[in-house]
Amino acid sequence: MEQPEPGQPSRLSRCLVTGASLAAVATLIMVAFTWPAVYAEPHGVPVGLVAAEPESTTIVAALEQVRPHEFTVRRYPDRDAAVQAIRHREVYGAVVVDGGPELLVASGASTIASQLIGALTGVLNPAGQTTADRPPVTDVVPLSPHDERGAGLSAFFFPLLLGGLKGGIFIAIGIQGTARRLLTLVVLTVIAGTAVAVVGQYAFRILSGSFPLNAAASGLTVAAIAATVIGLRNLFGLHGVGVGTVLIMLVGSPISAATLPVEFLPRPWGTIGQFFPPGASVSLIRAISYFPDAPTLPQWFVLCGWTLAGCLLALLTRNRPSARTRSTTPPSTKIA
Known part of the structure; x- marks a missing residue:
């Protein structure tokens, strides 16, 4: 794409296309997060x-x-x-x-x-x-007395999703070298998982059950989302960051069943949502807090699968030019 000269205003056509594109994205976000609630009805x-x-x-x-x-x-x-x-x-x-x-x-x-x-x-x-x-x-299984309406638990998942997404974007763009990106991911996973569990379980008291499991589930959620963004960034360059954001935020989040049960979402999207990190995280953390006897292996498997897939993708594409360069914008030429 042709870049404007320094100090020169952008072309009118570029302004129109950019404005229209951003409006389309805003509309898509509104549709993605609204349609599950509009068409929600119990079935089965x-x-x-x-x-x-x-x-x-x-x-x-x-x-x-x-x-x-x-x-x-x-x-x-x-x-x-x-x-x-x-x-x-x-x-x-x-x-x-x-x-x-x-x-x-x-x-x-x-x-x-x-x-x-x-x-x-x-x-x-x-x-x-x-x-x-x-x-x-x-x-039989009441909510925590500190979160009697369940609003806190439902709200807990969105910041967790944003933390993983934001962390993945910053690592993918700001850290150079695949090995160092993955090292940063490990640090992010351990610290974020522990901190989020401490706040959710001891400060706000909206989580209960095993603290180590809550910390592991929170950290693995962040890791699954961030690793996906990092792997796609290595594969597609900066465009991969956008692909990862759309995949997690616009596809996985609205059908995660964070606010509505799976059976209330339009079929088959509620079931599909459980195979994305947001949906698996919602089911896993809810089970740890309130259903310690319930099987959780599928949710652990989904989160581990996304994490491993993102890390493997990053390693397998570490020699691609897109994995090594900081930006897709060509460096400015020096004026003699």
């Missing part, structure tokens, strides 16, 4: 059911009639089995008839899903009964 939310026949069949039919396609019912033999399923994140809650009636929810998994399941009192409360006869709602 897993919910447990403890009831004998024929009540079980009657309740399933009533759910499908009142809330068509919103729930996927999984039957359990007793209340204890339903509670264990909630703690293992197999279901968001349960309808208990045998030994009840009672509704079980887990606000630690999602306040929105808990409200949805808690509103099913009509299924267990036939017409004509008074409000006092409605079944109790038990929160």
Whole structure:
């Protein structure tokens, strides 16, 4: 691209193209972060059911009639089995008839899903009964008393994402040499993961559970995002920084399920989002804080996979000119 002479104003065409391009990017950002909320609706939310026949069949039919396609019912033999399923994140809650009636929810998994399941009192409360006869709602996995609405936990993930993205951009542009970039990445991962976990768990008290696991998950989230940016920068030059930013910020973040459960996002994007660093981080840190019995190996695998892929990409492309140069802008020529 032809560069303007020093002191000369940019061409009018360049101004128009740049302005239009930036407006398009701003619009794309708005669409990416707005459309999941606009089109969010529950579909296939897993919910447990403890009831004998024929009540079980009657309740399933009533759910499908009142809330068509919103729930996927999984039957359990007793209340204890339903509670264990909630703690293992197999279901968001349960309808208990045998030994009840009672509704079980887990606000630690999602306040929105808990409200949805808690509103099913009509299924267990036939017409004509008074409000006092409605079944109790038990929160099996409540949120932290310091974050009763879950707003702090939802807000926690966005700065973590920005920290990884910002760190990756600064390392990719400001540090020369692939080995030194990766060394800086290690330092960033260790310090950022520890610091973020300290603030989230001890200062704001929105995280709970194992501190070492929270620190490791936070650091690995930063590493996965930053390593992706570094690897793409080595491959494509400075354009790779833009590619990495779009991949993480505009693709992975809106479908991460940080504010809405996976089952509320348009299909299949909620499931796809769990294979990106933001989505895996959201599920992993939530599980560490509230669901220590739930399996977390898939989330660890996703974050480690992105981190290793970014580092390998950086190493394999370390001899490319784009990996060694500071800028794609040609140096200015000296005037004799």
